[in-house]
């Protein structure tokens with residue numbers, strides 16, 4: 001899945017509780033865009049989201065069923081990133097993925 005975070009994500013070290021590293025090579029399997037979302041959630045220094053990135057986050061939140069949330073367009077970047085991650089997790093958990 002392509003995201004508007006991919007270009008930035010290629011240069012971002014992931015902060016997931018993934019598989020650590022081996023010989024200096026990061027072993028996590030997160031897509032580039034997810035690395036940026038995780039960096040936002042962790043409060044790490046990443047550039048503010050662009051309007052395109054924020055709109056993509058709102059689309060992901062809506063796409064994965066969080067349609068009853070009020071006005072995510074007004075949330076902070078960190079809040080949007082956290083909600084995207086949570087909506088993905090909810091989607092997977094409810095489908096046994």
Ligand SMILES: [Zn+2]
Nearest residue numbers: 014016028030
């Ligand atoms: Zn990762």
